[in-house]
Structure formats: structure tokens, C-alpha cells
Amino acid sequence: MKTWDILKYIRRFTTLTAISTAVSLFAFQGPVAAYASVQDYNDPFLDGQWALHNTGKYTYYSNSYNYTEAGTKDVDINLFEGWDVYPLKKDSTDEVIVALIDTGVDITHVDLAQNIWVNKKEIPANGIDDDKNGYVDDVNGWDFYNGDGTVFHDQTYTDHRNSWGEEDHGTHIAGVIAAAAGNGKGIVGVASNVNVKIMVLKVNGGMKSEGSAANAVKAIKYAEAMGAKVVNMSWGTYSFDHSLYDAMSRSSMLFVCAAGNDGSDNDSNPMYPASYDLDNVLSVTYIDSQGRFDLSKVTNGGGNYGLKTVDIAAPGKDILSTVSGGYAYKSGTSMAAPFVTGVAALCYAFDKSFDALTVKRLILSNTKSLSSLSGKIAVPGIPDVYALAKALSTRVSDETAPRIELSQKIENGKTTVTVSAFDDGTGVKLIKYAPSTVNRDFFENDGTVIANGEALKLTDGYYTFYAEDYVGNTVIKSVFIGEDRMNPVLKAAFSTTDDYKSYVIDISASDAESGIKVVRYMSGNVQRDKIKADGKELKLSDGSASFTADIKTDTVTVYAEDNYGNGTVEVVRLRFQKAAGLMLSMTEGHISRNGSYELKAFVLSAGSTDKIRFESSDPKIASVSADGVIKGAAKGKCTITVTTQSGITATCVIYVD
Numbered sequence: 001m002k003t004w005d006i007l008k009y010i011r012r013f014t015t016l017t018a019i020s021t022a023v024s025l026f027a028f029q030g031p032v033a034a035y036a037s038v039q040d041y042n043d044p045f046l047d048g049q050w051a052l053h054n055t056g057k058y059t060y061y062s063n064s065y066n067y068t069e070a071g072t073k074d075v076d077i078n079l080f081e082g083w084d085v086y087p088l089k090k091d092s093t094d095e096v097i098v099a100l101i102d103t104g105v106d107i108t109h110v111d112l113a114q115n116i117w118v119n120k121k122e123i124p125a126n127g128i129d130d131d132k133n134g135y136v137d138d139v140n141g142w143d144f145y146n147g148d149g150t151v152f153h154d155q156t157y158t159d160h161r162n163s164w165g166e167e168d169h170g171t172h173i174a175g176v177i178a179a180a181a182g183n184g185k186g187i188v189g190v191a192s193n194v195n196v197k198i199m200v201l202k203v204n205g206g207m208k209s210e211g212s213a214a215n216a217v218k219a220i221k222y223a224e225a226m227g228a229k230v231v232n233m234s235w236g237t238y239s240f241d242h243s244l245y246d247a248m249s250r251s252s253m254l255f256v257c258a259a260g261n262d263g264s265d266n267d268s269n270p271m272y273p274a275s276y277d278l279d280n281v282l283s284v285t286y287i288d289s290q291g292r293f294d295l296s297k298v299t300n301g302g303g304n305y306g307l308k309t310v311d312i313a314a315p316g317k318d319i320l321s322t323v324s325g326g327y328a329y330k331s332g333t334s335m336a337a338p339f340v341t342g343v344a345a346l347c348y349a350f351d352k353s354f355d356a357l358t359v360k361r362l363i364l365s366n367t368k369s370l371s372s373l374s375g376k377i378a379v380p381g382i383p384d385v386y387a388l389a390k391a392l393s394t395r396v397s398d399e400t401a402p403r404i405e406l407s408q409k410i411e412n413g414k415t416t417v418t419v420s421a422f423d424d425g426t427g428v429k430l431i432k433y434a435p436s437t438v439n440r441d442f443f444e445n446d447g448t449v450i451a452n453g454e455a456l457k458l459t460d461g462y463y464t465f466y467a468e469d470y471v472g473n474t475v476i477k478s479v480f481i482g483e484d485r486m487n488p489v490l491k492a493a494f495s496t497t498d499d500y501k502s503y504v505i506d507i508s509a510s511d512a513e514s515g516i517k518v519v520r521y522m523s524g525n526v527q528r529d530k531i532k533a534d535g536k537e538l539k540l541s542d543g544s545a546s547f548t549a550d551i552k553t554d555t556v557t558v559y560a561e562d563n564y565g566n567g568t569v570e571v572v573r574l575r576f577q578k579a580a581g582l583m584l585s586m587t588e589g590h591i592s593r594n595g596s597y598e599l600k601a602f603v604l605s606a607g608s609t610d611k612i613r614f615e616s617s618d619p620k621i622a623s624v625s626a627d628g629v630i631k632g633a634a635k636g637k638c639t640i641t642v643t644t645q646s647g648i649t650a651t652c653v654i655y656v657d
Contacts, residue, residue: 050071050289060329075382086385100198110185118197141201165323175321190343229344256337259283285336286317310376315335420453431454433448462480484514491507493506504548505574525557528559582650585601588655595631597654620633635657
């Protein structure tokens with residue numbers, strides 16, 4: 001296998017200014033609980049982390065002195081605002097393993113040690129493969145470059161710009177994701193408010209930081225086998241590698257990949273693995289503290305772009321994070337990717353059953369838009385943790401099932417059905433279908449998966465369609481596909497509003513064969529062609545809908561059409577007639593405590609449209625339901641008052657014995 005010159009891309013991805021010799025750690029000030037805002041954190045270099053909280057300026061720490069750099073207010077990922085509303089806390093979340101396929105990591109770093117993954121089935125340094133996974137003493141991951149369990153090599157190299165540690169790149173990325181918050185030391189990591197653990201998988205090493213595709217593939221397989229949910233890949237090559245593509249395509253993990261720093265279009269000149277056309281790949285470019293994307297004057301050639309191949313951006317200029325034994329600034333898409341990886345970890349901490357595509361969609365649908373990215377990448381913005389946290393909170397309360405809509409078209413004896421599903425809560429996760437009529441349980445393990453809005457060519461017969469949202473609400477719909485000779489079933493009922501100013505017309509429409517395509521209504525008694533052309537469309541929910549008409553309206557016409565073109569017209573004649581009187585089945589009576597009696601009310605006017613309301617003078621003695629059922633509660637006397645909509649009243653005295 002050809003060796004990648006990964007250093008070439010990593011070095012172009014990053015600009016490092018070492019500050020570890022100039023910046024000392026502050027003394028530990030004790031743990032901080034229940035953080036409400038950025039001011040509640042005691043991490044001393046937090047004012048240098050503009051990506052988390054951008055006030056319009058940030059502190060740049062250097063070897064000689066610290067100075068202030070310009071930013072743009074709120075060009076950040078809204079981290080602390082998001083943490084405030086994140087529905088779970090660190091001690092209530094399951095462990096989320098983030099695989100870092102990169103250089104090694106300083107696993108003893110004071111800001112990282114508590115968030116490094118530990119293989120609990122492996123006994124350290126005993127020379128035995130205790131968990132029998134093929135790796136001896138893989139306590140914190142594996143060094144595929146050197147072939148052992150040592151994932152940190154504190155070796156310093158010197159190039160024409162600066163001195164750098166062999167593991168600085170991976171350590172820097174680890175800090176962006178998981179540096180401990182509120183420990184009185186260093187910085188804050190994006191996912192440090194949940195139970196995040198960094199699995200170190202070293203594939204690059206040595207003075208040139210070289211690596212191979214073969215080792216990257218091994219690292220992916222290891223990560224999957226050991227429980228990782230998301231993988232950070234802050235490196236790349238312009239050479240397509242089939243073995244790497246295959247390993248990623250077969251994986252259930254989410255891969256967050258750096259898009260590259262050459263200022264080039266990945267659509268025409270792909271950078272891999274970021275440009276692999278896979279649902280579980282998130283490609284990330286970068287912006288600076290002022291929201292600018294064109295960074296050609298500040299870092300190499302600027303971030304790569306591509307409307308089809310680059311998904312999102314993240315902060316990537318002057319990113320302060322951990323390095324071997326200290327802290328440093330780095331810049332580039334290598335630094336942008338871990339911000340997105342950290343946000344993905346928050347999603348997995350919320351629900352470990354999320355699949356990679358779900359997390360990808362959650363991230364891409366909760367962003368801060370930036371005009372500098374418009375027309376450059378697929379989603380022109382950066383992650384918004386606050387919006388994401390609100391979205392996750394909403395998922396908890398979503399109890400509404402999706403809706404399925406079918407559109408049928410028959411041409412030359414062949415039927416094409418377009419299947420669409422909609423969900424107002426968390427969104428549609430899955431659509432399936434099966435021939436014949438089946439129940440909901442069938443789709444737990446069977447059924448054919450289809451895309452939302454997909455057109456299916458089906459033979460005539462009955463089919464069942466299934467949709468599921470992201471919190472498990474489901475719906476099924478069984479219909480006949482093919483030539484439909486039956487008209488829809490259309491029913492209408494009406495009532496008056498309490499103020500007598502309007503009618504409420506309730507509609508239900510169904511069609512067992514091809515399904516309902518449209519329902520329309522108009523005032524007056526109108527012909528079918530007229531209502532089809534000019535009627536107002538009525539949106540159905542579970543086959544039902546309502547609309548109002550002025551009390552002066554005497555007739556409305558309703559029309560329902562199925563997906564085959566069959567139509568049904570219903571003319572509803574509206575009228576309002578007050579009651580002439582009111583009589584009760586009992587005017588005085590006794591019931592026992594916990595006993596009941598159904599009080600019946602008779603309106604003395606044939607065809608009256610008056611509604612009736614029941615009310616108890618003292619529900620603590622006896623309550624009454626909306627349909628007149630009286631229930632005794634405590635010994636005493638109370639009065640049940642019955643009132644018609646037009647104001648006629650009658651009473652019944654109740655004694656509870």
C-alpha cells in the first residue's frame with residue numbers, strides 16, 4: 001500500500017504557535033457545579049476560546065506577552081447557551097466514545113486525563129491480550145504506526161518554522177473535543193459537559209508524521225469493535241483509496257473529516273476522506289473569529305469548499321487547545337473538524353441509539369448561517385449548540401405520529417405511486433412498504449425501505465406503508481394500488497360556536513383504495529367542476545379537518561377526490577334553531593358517596609341545534625361530566641345546573657347521603 005504523505009496535508013491544515021513554555025497552568029480552584037453561563041467557569045484560558053463565546057474580541061497568549069485580537073460578536077457555536085438548555089447532565093449520560101484517528105495524544109495532560117477512554121477489560125502492562133481482541137495492553141487505544149499500546153510519544157522535532165511534538169496534532173484535537181471544564185486549568189472542550197471519552201488510535205508518526213491507508217482501515221475496524229460512535233479524521237489526501245472507502249461505507253460510525261486547506265473546490269478536485277460520497281461522512285471547512293471564510297491572506301490557501309462535497313464550516317483560525325504538556329494555537333480545517341465532532345458527541349450522549357445519519361441531520365439542521373459561506377458549501381453556517389439543545393429537548397416531548405401521503409398515477413396500464421411522509425415534531429426517520437395488508441408489528445423486522453418522496457412502480461393490489469419519526473412514533477396506511485373505481489367516503493357535521501356568530505363544519509374523508517388526494521370546500525350549493533377549480537383546499541389530519549362559516553351562510557359544498565380521480569360531493573345545509581324549552585329526567589334526587597346517576601336533558605324543540613352544558617355548584621360534594629353523569633363525592637347538598645347554548649336553564653338538586 002502506498003504510504004500517504006499525511007504530514008503534507010496536516011501541516012497545510014495547521015499553523016502552530018507553541019505557548020507551552022510561556023503559559024503556566026493556573027492553580028486548581030476546585031470543581032464548579034451547575035454552570036449557568038460562561039462567567040461561571042474557572043478555566044483560565046477561556047477568554048482565548050472565541051469559538052465557544054465570541055464577545056467581539058479574544059485574548060491571544062504568546063511567548064512574550066498576551067494581546068487582544070478582534071472578533072465579531074456571536075460568531076461562535078453558542079456552547080454555553082446550549083449547555084444551559086441541554087436536557088441531560090454529565091452524570092446522567094452514557095459514555096460516548098470518540099475515536100481520534102490521528103497522531104497520538106498526551107493522555108496524561110492535566111486537561112485531558114479524565115476524559116481519555118479506558119479499555120476496562122484490559123489489565124495494563126501485563127503483556128496479555130486480556131479481552132482477546134487481538135491487541136495486547138490496548139488500555140487507551142492502539143498505536144498502529146508503531147504496533148503497540150503506547151499512544152503517546154513525547155518526542156520533539158524542529159522544522160523551519162517552530163518546534164513541535166510528535167503528538168501535538170492529536171492532542172490539540174482531543175482538547176477541542178474533551179478538555180475538562182471547570183477544573184481550574186486550561187480550556188473547555190465542546191463535549192466536556194457529557195460523559196465523553198477519547199479513544200486514541202495513532203496512525204501518523206515520526207518526523208514526517210507519515211501514515212498509511214492500511215493502518216487507517218485497521219483503526220476504523222478497531223474503533224467500531226470497541227464501541228466508538230463518532231470518528232474524527234483531521235487529515236486527507238487527493239488519492240482515492242478503495243480500502244478506506246469500503247471500511248467507512250460498511251461502518252455504522254459517523255466520520256467527521258477535515259475538508260483541506262488549499263482554498264480549492266473539492267467538487268472538482270476531491271480531498272479524501274472528506275469527499276467520499278457517504279451518508280456517514282461530515283466534511284468540515286473553517287472560518288475565523290470574524291466569520292470570514294476566505295482566509296488566503298492569513299493561513300496558507302484558505303479552507304477548501306464545495307457545494308456538493310463540503311457540508312458545513314466551524315471555527316478554525318487561532319484555536320487555543322491542548323498540546324503535549326501545555327497549550328497552543330493552531331489553525332485550519334484540522335481544528336474545525338473536532339468542533340463538529342464534539343457537537344456529534346452531545347447528540348450521542350442524548351440518545352445512544354441514534355444512527356450516524358440522524359446525528360448528521362441534527363447537526364446540519366441546527367446552524368448559525370454566515371453570508372461568507374453562501375454558495376460555497378452545502379450548509380452555509382457553523383454548528384449552533386443552543387439550537388441543537390432545544391431540538392433535542394423537543395424530541396423528548398414529541399408524541400405525534402408522522403403522516404403518510406400517497407400520489408397515484410396510472411399511464412399505459414402501469415401504476416406509479418409517490419410516497420411522502422411528514423412529521424411536525426422530530427422529523428421522519430424511516431419509510432417502508434410491503435405488499436398486501438399487514439399490521440404495524442410486521443415492519444419491526446420486515447418491509448422494504450424507501451426514500452421520502454420516492455416514486456414506486458407497483459402492480460395492482462393492496463399495499464401497506466409505514467413511517468416512523470426519530471422518537472419512535474409510527475403510523476401505517478393500507479391502500480389499494482391500481483385501478484380505483486370507488487368514490488371516496490365523505491362525511492360532514494356542523495355545530496354553532498358559543499357566540500352564535502359562526503358554524504363549525506367537521507369533515508372526515510377516506511378512500512380505502514387509492515387514498516385521498518385533496519379536499520376542497522366553498523360556500524353555497526355549487527357544481528363539481530366549480531369546486532374542483534375554485535374551492536379552498538382543506539388540509540386533513542388523520543382523515544379529518546374543520547372549517548368555519550359565517551352564521552348567515554345557509555349552505556356549503558365539500559368535495560373529496562382520491563388519487564385515481566374519483567370524487568364525492570357533499571352539500572351541507574346549515575341552520576341554527578334555538579331550543580324552546582328544557583326538561584330534565586330528575587329535578588331532585590339522592591345518591592350515595594361514590595354512587596352515580598346519569599342526568600338526561602331533553603330540548604323541547606325538534607331539530608334544535610343548541611348545545612347543552614352541565615355544571616355542579618359544589619364538585620366536592622358531587623361532580624358532573626360533560627354528558628351529565630353525576631358522581632357523589634362527600635355528604636351534603638349541591639345543585640346541578642343545565643344550560644342550553646341559547647341560555648335556557650334547568651336545575652336538579654342532589655343530596656349525597
